[in-house]
Amino acid sequence: MSTIPKNNSETVAHTPGRASSxxxxxxxxxxxxxxxxxxxxxLAGDPVMVDMxxxxxxxxxxxxxxxxxxxxxxxxxxxxxxxxxxxxxLAALLTGAxxxxxxxxxxxxxxxxxxxxxxxxxxxxxxxxxxxVVGTLLRR
Numbered sequence: 001m002s003t004i005p006k007n008n009s010e011t012v013a014h015t016p017g018r019a020s021s022x023x024x025x026x027x028x029x030x031x032x033x034x035x036x037x038x039x040x041x042x043l044a045g046d047p048v049m050v051d052m053x054x055x056x057x058x059x060x061x062x063x064x065x066x067x068x069x070x071x072x073x074x075x076x077x078x079x080x081x082x083x084x085x086x087x088x089x090l091a092a093l094l095t096g097a098x099x100x101x102x103x104x105x106x107x108x109x110x111x112x113x114x115x116x117x118x119x120x121x122x123x124x125x126x127x128x129x130x131x132x133v134v135g136t137l138l139r140r
Contacts, residue, residue, distance in 0.1 A: 024125040028077045028087075031118050035090060036074025042067030056104055069093055077122070084130030087122035094119055 042049045042063050053063040073093065076086025097112035123130070 020125070024122060027118055028083055028122055031087075031090070031115065031122065032074040032077040034115070035070045035077075039067040039070025039072075039074060042070065052105070056100060066093065081129065081133055084123055084126030085133060087119045087126065088130070091116055091119040091123060 042053075049063055049067075050060065053060055053066075056062065069089070070093065073086045073090040076082040076089070079086075094112050094116040098109040098116060101107050101109040101112060
């Protein structure tokens, strides 16, 4: 006797969740690579980055800070328990990048704005895990 289900609603119901989870992981990996790569170039003293932070006028310490935050955020995106928090932190950092590009450097803010949207999508998708992590930390 076979055990064929009468309808496939159970199987079909899980497919979109799995597909969206895979999609969010792809976004996390891509954003992590891009953001961490930018952070590494800042920390390594890429002349373009040195010049850009000189144009900002806040000092090279900001380049090191932003680079370290970008690397940490990129790594955090790859750790399931930290992905939501990392994406929130990167969203804050990218908000600063959008404002700096538009008003200080007077260049197009579209690239950091696109990354900001991706970080926000990840933060929303990982919200329940973020709440659990924060709840655990607050109980200690």
